[in-house]
Amino acid sequence: MTTILPIDQMIDAARGTISRDIFVSPEFHKEELEKLFTRAWLFVGHESQIPNPGDFFVSRMGEESVILCRDTKGAVHVFLNSCRHRGMKVCRYESGNTSLFVCPYHSWSYTTDGKLQGVPLYRVLYEGQLDRSEWSLIEVPKLHLYKGTVWASWDAEAPDFMTYLGEAVDHLDQVLDCRDGRPGGSEVIGIHKWILPANWKFAAENFLGDTYHNPSHRSVDMIGIGPSARAGQTGRRDNEYNKGQHVWVSYPQGHGVHSVWMPEEFDYQAGYQQYPIVDEYFRHCFHERKKRLGDKARIMPFTGNLFPNTSYHGRQPRGLCVWHPHSPTETEAWRFFLVDSDAPAEVKDVLRRFYMRYSGPAGMTEQDDMENWLYATKASTGTIARRYPFNYQQSMGAYKRNDQIPGDVSVQITEQNARNYYDVYARYLKGDTWDSLLGRGEAARQAAE
Amino acid sequence: MTGRHTLSWFALKQEVEDFLYMEADLLDQRMFWEWLDLLAEDIVYFMPIRRNVKFGQHAEKENTKQGEGISWFDEDKWTLGKRVEQILTGVHYAEEPLSRVTHMVSNVRLLEVSPSPEEATNVVVGSRFLVYQNRVEYETNTFVGRRIDTLRRNGDSWLIARRELILEQNVLLAKNLSILF
Incomplete structure (x- = not known):
């Protein structure tokens, strides 16, 4: 199964350049549907x-x-x-x-x-x-089935899901496990479905670890919409992680996450001001989680993307997104909002209200993402525009393998997650073997570096 | 409420219509703070998500419910105030540059009047909305649906105490709901 597209020229992870064609051309869209969505989990x-x-x-x-x-x-x-x-x-x-x-x-x-x-x-x-x-x-x-979530692949030869997920599992667990560390136990409290006139990979890449786009959320950070905003706090979330080391981690299967690695000794950071019951609940969960998970409790999740099109928000807000391509320039977005199914009613209510004002097309934060993805797509369709690739050279080489936690770990904002993602993406489009897609082949690993 | 009505009922209906058109005009003129002043402190502003359900299950399952789960909007005056504040930062890029918006309001009907048309202090009014949004150059959205408002007498004017917006879409066909309804 080969392709006629000059993929290696268009996706040059080593140089840090990626052709705009992969975001706008019907040929790439067709190849993705035939070679990627028929195989990936x-x-x-x-x-x-x-x-x-x-x-x-x-x-x-x-x-x-x-x-x-x-x-x-x-x-x-x-x-x-x-x-x-x-x-x-x-x-x-x-x-x-x-x-x-x-x-x-x-x-x-x-x-x-x-x-x-x-x-x-x-x-x-x-x-x-x-x-x-x-x-x-x-x-x-x-x-x-994994901790309540359901995953599927159309490829009978696909590796089992846990192999496919690999070491990204430690981060996905932070989304799916109860806030007090018990495994699983989440429930879906609602679903958003909407059409965004943008290529689906802009959305996936956003969650994969593009922390660099933070300035586009300046308006919500200025006015404050977080769980403590009614008490006058600015920002769009509580600052749960101010003592931690932010990490951007990529995995051979194409997954990428942005999490926080907390110090050995760290304590609960109060949040949910004006909601003492909710704050108390999360304080209780925090200590239980530490007891249950030990060192693993040091991983706190921000966002991530599981290859190819499942993204998550880990805590504030908390949910899974799926980006379904309709065409090269149109995506159907679905978001599944999660809470612990046995959380108290008041906790669920405060969370759902926060989720609604933060997320999706009616969410004050993500509206600005949608604007970016739309016009980035539109302004890349032109003949002249397509002659010039996107730049992915941020923090080249600035990561270490298995540094404190498994994976390729960067402690500075980086596009390594994206470079790795598109390198894996290219291998799907070239019809590589599962060994290569899982990053097992030596050539694959070298290409990633 | 259909049938023969008294003059005071018609006068009330006209007054309510004028209020709704004035309110729509404030939004279209981007007078957002003035618009917020028309909302009661305890307003419920609710837009459910609509679902495709089997015949016979519409009443129970077609719309998401206020007060539970996830809807497009289920919020209060504080949150609406935040939306206005955000638009007025000048860096809310989904509304920067500002969209051009026209709110059409029609099919206005008085559904409940209490205690009487002459002394009405609370009115439930049904209407249809057709909201046209055009932003930047080519981006255009049309939002059509039903609206059920509860108005509360406030001197010579009214306050909106509840607004329910039934948008006639399942998958939202716009990338954003960045405008106010």
């Missing part, structure tokens, strides 16, 4: 959305609609949302509970484990020809 949803047998949630994987479903026996499946007969979507509700998915077109029906059950006039029209067992809904060959 993608986030599909959360088990809290489908707690009971028969529950379903319609999600997306890249450009395609999929059904996340818990069958009547309790097993979780992900199906392509398209009838095997003429392709009609078998489900156009966003979520619900059912015992059958009935296609509106010719009424073929499927059970919650994907099996074709009902074919109208079967005996008269199909007897002896149609073997129903061969015409189930198309199901992902690889599925993994």
